[in-house]
Amino acid sequence: MQSENPFVADFVKMMNSAAGTLAGMGREARDSARERFKEVLGDMDYVTREEFDAVKELAATARGEVESLKARIAALEAKSDQ
Known part of the structure; x- marks a missing residue:
């Protein structure tokens, strides 16, 4: 049987949450940059x-x-x- 340290469990949960948040921020930044790039290209006379x-x-x-x-x-x- 494996005993679980509450400090370690909380730390792992916090790191998982942080990783998820960072991944979401990365996706949001990428999508925002893509939209901005489309706007810039749309304003040009192509x-x-x-x-x-x-x-x-x-x-x-x-x-x-x-x-x-x-x-x-x-x-x-x-x-x-x-």
């Missing part, structure tokens, strides 16, 4: 992936049209030089 892809496609199309127009101008200039 675009969505869909918007980025749409503008990227428009830029590629415009680049192709510019190259086509450059070729036509070069052909017209060559024709007028003759």
Whole structure:
């Protein structure tokens, strides 16, 4: 049979409570930091992936049209030089 010292039992209970409290505080701090980070990012002018892809496609199309127009101008200039 094992005898239990009341001082040790109370100390163990207190340490378990402290560990639980610290773990809860850690979770709360982490969640709070995550929410703050989301707020900061939300205030910035970021675009969505869909918007980025749409503008990227428009830029590629415009680049192709510019190259086509450059070729036509070069052909017209060559024709007028003759």
